[in-house]
Structures are given as C-alpha cells and as structure tokens.
Amino acid sequence: MIHRWNPATVAPPIGQYSHLASVPADHELVMISGQVGVLPNGSLAGSDSETQTRQIFANIERLLDSLGAGPEHLMKLFTLVAGVEHLDGCRAARQETFARWYPGGDWPAHSLAVVVALADPALTVEIEGVAALPRR
Structure with missing residues (x-):
C-alpha cells in the first residue's frame, strides 16, 4: 500500500496534497504523460478550466483503469x-474530484505551477502523474 504522510517537523500542506509519498517494494512506477481536457474523440471538453480539469481527471481515471488501477495508486x-x-476553475474541479477519489483526505503528493501558455492556446490546464502499481 502507498504510504503518504506529513511530518510534524514542517508546516502542514497549504492545499490538497501530502508532503511525502513512498512506493512499496513490490510496486512499479508508471509515468502518466501530461493530460489535457479532451474527450475520447479528441475534441476539447470545453473552453473553461473547470470543464477541462474535470475531463483531465476523467482521462487519468481511464488510463489508470486500463492498468487495473485506480486513483489510490497515484x-x-x-x-x-x-x-x-x-x-479557480482548476481548483474547483480538483476539489470535486478529490472528494470522490480521496474521501479520507489521503491525497497524493502534488505540485501546481502557473505558466504563460500550454501547447495549444485553447488549453487551460495540463496534469501529469506518477502511479505505483503492484508488480504483475
């Protein structure tokens, strides 16, 4: 089982994340490339960041599912x-998704950066991830 924690020797996280996460010895790391808010047919889910972020999390969930995994493996x-x-839109969609994925608040490590632009001007958010899966 993935272990996530926040040592008492540093300030608590300022958002929905854990400071540390460790990979069990019997697991392998899987990298998830940056996902954007596109539907399975390749069209953009919407023009706003909340809609795009919801779709990104849906895409990540589908990728994990294809591996027999779930959000608990992130x-x-x-x-x-x-x-x-x-x-604001990105955070709203993340809070909504994390409430479903992590009802107990056992959030993965997470970093967020504001950038000037992404690969396409229509894109507002991109999220990449790392998952730990039991070895097959």
Missing part, C-alpha cells in the same frame, strides 16, 4: 495552469 500529480485566471 503517488504524485503535477498541474500546469495557463494563467492565474484559470486557477
């Missing part, structure tokens, strides 16, 4: 937001 997420104007 070790770390890295979010890129294209401008501060998209932070």
Whole structure:
C-alpha cells in the first residue's frame, strides 16, 4: 500500500496534497504523460478550466483503469495552469474530484505551477502523474 504522510517537523500542506509519498517494494512506477481536457474523440471538453480539469481527471481515471488501477495508486500529480485566471476553475474541479477519489483526505503528493501558455492556446490546464502499481 502507498504510504503518504506529513511530518510534524514542517508546516502542514497549504492545499490538497501530502508532503511525502513512498512506493512499496513490490510496486512499479508508471509515468502518466501530461493530460489535457479532451474527450475520447479528441475534441476539447470545453473552453473553461473547470470543464477541462474535470475531463483531465476523467482521462487519468481511464488510463489508470486500463492498468487495473485506480486513483489510490497515484503517488504524485503535477498541474500546469495557463494563467492565474484559470486557477479557480482548476481548483474547483480538483476539489470535486478529490472528494470522490480521496474521501479520507489521503491525497497524493502534488505540485501546481502557473505558466504563460500550454501547447495549444485553447488549453487551460495540463496534469501529469506518477502511479505505483503492484508488480504483475
């Protein structure tokens, strides 16, 4: 089982993340490339960051499912937001998703950066991840 924790020797996290996460010895790491808010047919889910972020998490869930895994296997997420104007929508979708994925608050490690732009001007958010899966 993935172990996530926050040592008492540092300030508590300022958001929905754990400071540390460790991989069990009998697990392998799987890297999840940056996901964007596109539907399975390749079209953009919507123009706003909340809609795109919801779709990103749906895509990550589908990728994990293809591996026989789930959100509980996520070790770390890295979010890129294209401008501060998209932070609120991204955070709202993350809070909604994390309430479903991690009802007990056992969140993965997570970093978020605001950037000038992503690969396409229509994209507002991109999220990549690292999962730890039991060895097959």
